[in-house]
Amino acid sequence: MSYVVINGLACAYGTVKVLEGIDLSIEKGEVVSLIGSSGSGKSTLLRVLMGLTPPSAGAVRIGGVDVNYRSKEDLRTLRDRTAIVFQQYNLFQNMDVLRNVMVTPVKIKKRPAKEVEAEARALLEKVGLAGRIHAYPDELSGGQQQRVAIARALALHPAILLLDEVTSALDPELVTEVLDIIRTLAREGMTMLIVSHEMSFVREVSSRVAMMDQGRIIETGTPQQIFAQPRTDRTRDFVGKILHQRLKEAV
Numbered sequence: 001m002s003y004v005v006i007n008g009l010a011c012a013y014g015t016v017k018v019l020e021g022i023d024l025s026i027e028k029g030e031v032v033s034l035i036g037s038s039g040s041g042k043s044t045l046l047r048v049l050m051g052l053t054p055p056s057a058g059a060v061r062i063g064g065v066d067v068n069y070r071s072k073e074d075l076r077t078l079r080d081r082t083a084i085v086f087q088q089y090n091l092f093q094n095m096d097v098l099r100n101v102m103v104t105p106v107k108i109k110k111r112p113a114k115e116v117e118a119e120a121r122a123l124l125e126k127v128g129l130a131g132r133i134h135a136y137p138d139e140l141s142g143g144q145q146q147r148v149a150i151a152r153a154l155a156l157h158p159a160i161l162l163l164d165e166v167t168s169a170l171d172p173e174l175v176t177e178v179l180d181i182i183r184t185l186a187r188e189g190m191t192m193l194i195v196s197h198e199m200s201f202v203r204e205v206s207s208r209v210a211m212m213d214q215g216r217i218i219e220t221g222t223p224q225q226i227f228a229q230p231r232t233d234r235t236r237d238f239v240g241k242i243l244h245q246r247l248k249e250a251v
């Protein structure tokens, strides 16, 4: 049985169906990327996996535990096993970097502060911010803030890390420093589900890519399959359009 199993997930905002019949399995240590045009449901899928948006049907199994979205216990299970990093870093502005990383493990998970602090310092070193632990978010660049957000997510020991367009708000020169950390995490075997428009990065870092269209996963495959031999016209069009855009930007 796979590490993460998503089964028949559906989601609607009012009468508008946003996700339908989503099935996806992710192995431990796999990096799966969701691609697809704006509004295809990528962010909503991550939000459902995080327990931030309730699905209208379906279930998930994460790290051996079933989540049917019926009880408070199910939401606790999701919060225990998943962590998300958003496009807008969402750091606590009134806390320094170290406290941003420590606050949830200590206040919500009730772990001993000393142990959490040692771990937070190690995580901040890992993301290259050992020298800025007492800085406040507004004293940091966007890339640095996003690296704090990644350290904060890792401090929750998630079974799966969800990354939602984590470089989209960054100036181009700051994108690399964040992508480098994700590369390292992938090498270390962190299980991740990534939404990104950085197609060259998706191609490089993913074990598998899932193409979404109008709330459904219409095709999954290795990056090689999806980018070089797409099975559906929709994927071929999407990949072609993005490639065309990049070429135009490069001219």
Ligand SMILES: Nc1ncnc2c1ncn2[C@@H]1O[C@H](COP(=O)(O)OP(=O)(O)OP(=O)(O)O)[C@@H](O)[C@H]1O
Binding pocket: 013, 018, 036, 037, 038, 039, 040, 041, 042, 043, 044, 045
């Ligand atoms: N809170 C909400 N209320 C109503 N509709 C919503 C809400 N959030 C998203 N939607 C709609 O759900 C659909 C899927 O949105 P979602 O953000 O998941 O797509 P996406 O693939 O992540 O798009 P993007 O690449 O632009 O972020 C869209 O049609 C969107 O307008």
